[in-house]
Amino acid sequence: MSVQRSLSPPRSTPILHKPASAGPILLEQPGIARPLPASVEVAKISLAGISLAYRTNSGQPLAALANINLDVRAGEFLCIVGPSGCGKSTLLHLIAGLSRPSSGNIRVNGKPIRGAGTDRILIFQDLGLFPWLTVRQNIEFGLKMKGLARGEREVKAREYLRLVHLSQFENSYTHQLSGGMRQRVALARALALEPDVLLMDEPFAALDAQTRDLLHDELERIWQETGCTIVFVTHNVREAVRLGERVVLLTFRPGTTKQEYSIGLARPRHIEQTDVAAAAREILECLREEITRSRDAEYGK
Numbered sequence: 001m002s003v004q005r006s007l008s009p010p011r012s013t014p015i016l017h018k019p020a021s022a023g024p025i026l027l028e029q030p031g032i033a034r035p036l037p038a039s040v041e042v043a044k045i046s047l048a049g050i051s052l053a054y055r056t057n058s059g060q061p062l063a064a065l066a067n068i069n070l071d072v073r074a075g076e077f078l079c080i081v082g083p084s085g086c087g088k089s090t091l092l093h094l095i096a097g098l099s100r101p102s103s104g105n106i107r108v109n110g111k112p113i114r115g116a117g118t119d120r121i122l123i124f125q126d127l128g129l130f131p132w133l134t135v136r137q138n139i140e141f142g143l144k145m146k147g148l149a150r151g152e153r154e155v156k157a158r159e160y161l162r163l164v165h166l167s168q169f170e171n172s173y174t175h176q177l178s179g180g181m182r183q184r185v186a187l188a189r190a191l192a193l194e195p196d197v198l199l200m201d202e203p204f205a206a207l208d209a210q211t212r213d214l215l216h217d218e219l220e221r222i223w224q225e226t227g228c229t230i231v232f233v234t235h236n237v238r239e240a241v242r243l244g245e246r247v248v249l250l251t252f253r254p255g256t257t258k259q260e261y262s263i264g265l266a267r268p269r270h271i272e273q274t275d276v277a278a279a280a281r282e283i284l285e286c287l288r289e290e291i292t293r294s295r296d297a298e299y300g301k
């Protein structure tokens with residue numbers, strides 16, 4: 001059973017509120033108090049009793065996820081953190097419909113998912129851009145799969161290239177771009193499909209700090225402009241607090257929800273803000289226990 005906590009805005013020390021009783025928690029900052037998403041009637045994404053066991057090469061089952069219960073409301077920016085190997089990517093693959101759980105069910109807009117769909121787009125860490133296509137052709141590729149005619153594809157690809165500030169590079173090949181620019185192409189390619197749900201698996205992990213900060217700003221702006229629902233996986237707790245409205249912390253394998261934090265800090269935020277750092281410290285303390293468990297399991301005590 002997970003615990004819900006609320007990280008409130010700046011004070012000398014970060015404040016964690018444990019619910020005195022079951023039910024929604026209100027944030028403390030005047031004017032932004034709102035209930036936690038658990039109180040929302042129909043969730044955009046609803047995971048109920050999700051467990052998944054892989055079969056290893058030795059034939060033994062490996063429990064990757066155990067009894068995940070999680071609702072994501074429409075338009076929410078949810079971040080998921082957890083130690084390496086706890087099943088974060090597995091969870092995104094399940095939501096994307098790329099694999100099926102061993103038990104439990106996943107609903108989007110109240111309906112069970114049936115495989116992958118262009119309403120839910122997963123951005124992988126290695127991006128999956130095609131090096132033999134130009135930037136615009138990369139974006140048009142998914143639109144072609146979706147059945148858009150050539151003219152419509154061009155218009156839409158240009159629109160989304162403008163959104164990520166890459167109009168000047170539409171005819172470049174991906175090897176001619178920086179890492180941050182490639183990341184923006186992947187973002188534009190996903191957004192051009194106008195998904196309801198954007199699933200992001202450590203998308204900024206390989207970037208330098210300045211590029212990552214810029215992309216945080218852009219992602220926040222795009223999220224606010226498009227109103228899409230984002231589920232964002234990261235190792236970086238500060239990044240999770242910088243971006244998320246809610247942070248869900250998973251336990252070491254088999255991953256299950258250990259704790260949830262509602263982040264009520266005003267936007268725009270910056271990763272170096274003291275209140276962001278303070279909130280992240282609180283979460284990190286809880287994550288450390290799981291990282292220790294993961295190290296003990298991987299390397300022996």
Ligand SMILES: Nc1ncnc2c1ncn2[C@@H]1O[C@H](COP(=O)(O)OP(=O)(O)OP(=O)(O)O)[C@@H](O)[C@H]1O
Pocket residue numbers: 054055056062064082083084085086087088089090091235253
């Ligand atoms: N196809 C697979 N077959 C067998 N085991 C798998 C497979 N994919 C993942 N696993 C195992 O499932 C567990 C969870 O993997 P997953 O990739 O979801 O973790 P993660 O939380 O994303 O880790 P990281 O933070 O390192 O990316 C790991 O122990 C991994 O070895």
Ligand SMILES: [Mg+2]
Pocket residue numbers: 088089090201
């Ligand atoms: Mg992963």
